[in-house]
Amino acid sequence: RPQREGTLPPYRVPLCLQVAEGLELKDKSRLRYPINGGARLVLTALLVGLAVSAGLPLGALPEMLVPLAFAATLTALIFSFLLYLKALGVPPSALAPGGTSGNPIYDFFLGRELNPRICSFDFKYFCELRPGLIGWGCWVLINLALLIQEAELRGSPSLAMWLVNGFQLLYVGDALWHEEAVLTTMDITHDGFGFMLAFGDLAWVPFTYSLQAQFLLHHPQPLGLPMASAICLINALGYYIFRRANSQKNTFRKNPSDPRVAGLETIPTATGRQLLLLVSGWWGMVRHPNYLGDLIMALAWSLPCGVSHLLPYFYFLYFTALLVHREARDEQQCLQKYGLAWQEYCRRVPYRILPYVY
Ligand SMILES: NC(=O)C1=CN([C@@H]2O[C@H](COP(=O)(O)OP(=O)(O)OC[C@H]3O[C@@H](n4cnc5c(N)ncnc54)[C@H](OP(=O)(O)O)[C@@H]3O)[C@@H](O)[C@H]2O)C=CC1
Numbered sequence: 428r429p430q431r432e433g434t435l436p437p438y439r440v441p442l443c444l445q446v447a448e449g450l451e452l453k454d455k456s457r458l459r460y461p462i463n464g465g466a467r468l469v470l471t472a473l474l475v476g477l478a479v480s481a482g483l484p485l486g487a488l489p490e491m492l493v494p495l496a497f498a499a500t501l502t503a504l505i506f507s508f509l510l511y512l513k514a515l516g517v518p519p520s521a522l523a524p525g526g527t528s529g530n531p532i533y534d535f536f537l538g539r540e541l542n543p544r545i546c547s548f549d550f551k552y553f554c555e556l557r558p559g560l561i562g563w564g565c566w567v568l569i570n571l572a573l574l575i576q577e578a579e580l581r582g583s584p585s586l587a588m589w590l591v592n593g594f595q596l597l598y599v600g601d602a603l604w605h606e607e608a609v610l611t612t613m614d615i616t617h618d619g620f621g622f623m624l625a626f627g628d629l630a631w632v633p634f635t636y637s638l639q640a641q642f643l644l645h646h647p648q649p650l651g652l653p654m655a656s657a658i659c660l661i662n663a664l665g666y667y668i669f670r671r672a673n674s675q676k677n678t679f680r681k682n683p684s685d686p687r688v689a690g691l692e693t694i695p696t697a698t699g700r701q702l703l704l705l706v707s708g709w710w711g712m713v714r715h716p717n718y719l720g721d722l723i724m725a726l727a728w729s730l731p732c733g734v735s736h737l738l739p740y741f742y743f744l745y746f747t748a749l750l751v752h753r754e755a756r757d758e759q760q761c762l763q764k765y766g767l768a769w770q771e772y773c774r775r776v777p778y779r780i781l782p783y784v785y
């Protein structure tokens with residue numbers, strides 16, 4: 428049988444820009460996406476560095492968080508309204524499976540069009556993570572502004588603030604460095620671009636994912652070196668599981684004969700886009716090892732804030748709920764795609780996220 432592949436390997440074009448092809452669409456075509464998130468992050472950092480040295484008062488940003496969050500929400504609302512209008516004019520093959528219920532409010536929320544584009548500019552892909560400047564950049568930038576303000580207030584940033592900034596910068600850097608992997612996420616391949624994702628990308632991520640640093644500015648936490656080292660180890664463990672699991676699946680989906688994954692045990696599938704499912708390695712441990720790693724990191728981001736307050740644990744709690752719900756959605760889709768092969772996989776790998784617990 429011919430190999431049913433995921434993303435094709437990217438190829439290089441001038442100016443360090445790479446282009447990758449997305450998964451096959453309903454009409455058998457594939458969209459192309461620029462891959463330059465890492466370069467954009469570095470460029471943003473340089474521009475911010477220049478602006479700060481030229482006198483930009485970045486430390487004043489934390490005082491404007493509420494109006495900025497309001498403006499971002501309003502932007503997302505107007506943007507999703509325009510996306511909804513745009514989707515009224517596209518052929519049925521361009522619509523997302525979940526956004527065609529006919530109920531305008533539901534479709535507006537989930538998003539009707541799968542890949543809204545103007546020429547080659549892809550709105551969903553752009554907003555998901557690539558604009559190191561708007562969504563993710565904003566998260567890192569808000570964190571940095573909070574660190575600067577803490578230094579201005581207390582003479583130097585606290586160890587807890589350094590840890591939160593460092594951990595989250597690693598996460599953002601990793602997402603941009605492995606930008607191509609975003610092309611196989613549910614958001615790009617399955618979900619439409621509506622209010623949920625627009626609001627999530629533009630407002631929710633930068634303003635709620637920076638809650639730990641916001642908390643630390645107002646509630647300084649003493650953190651000794653032994654505790655800080657233990658938290659670093661937890662973050663490193665989470666990152667290791669998250670990265671290795673995601674990379675193993677991406678490598679396998681790109682080329683199952685790659686020597687790094689060729690020795691892994693697999694289950695053949697009779698239906699669906701892919702020929703095989705991994706049943707050993709990380710994906711033989713639980714059905715979503717990448718979620719497990721992500722959750723361990725989420726915990727490590729909250730721990731520097733101590734245990735006296737629930738607010739810094741908001742991200743961890745929300746994220747657990749999001750991933751449990753996401754896992755259930757993915758499960759449903761995989762059962763539809765792979766039928767008996769998926770049932771066999773679930774029998775062989777009974778735990779979803781946390782071994783022996785869930
Ligand atoms: N920080 C945040 O707010 C968020 C972070 N994330 C992170 O994003 C990353 C991507 O998550 P997400 O898009 O939900 O899904 P995954 O990357 O987990 O992908 C799920 C898909 O992987 C394939 N798959 C599942 N099991 C196997 C197997 N055994 N062998 C081979 N392929 C398999 C299936 O697709 P197919 O067979 O079609 O290839 C399935 O649909 C995760 O690390 C998650 O933690 C996600 C949401 C929010």
Ligand SMILES: CC(C)CCC[C@@H](C)[C@H]1CC=C2C3=C(CC[C@@]21C)[C@@]1(C)CC[C@H](O)C(C)(C)[C@@H]1CC3
Binds near residue numbers: 612624
């Ligand atoms: C507003 C609602 C309550 C929830 C909105 C959900 C969104 C915030 C998330 C849905 C999927 C996401 C992903 C990432 C960030 C959060 C959102 C947009 C991701 C970019 C995080 C970094 C990872 O490395 C990733 C794999 C690139 C993630 C992809 C999914």
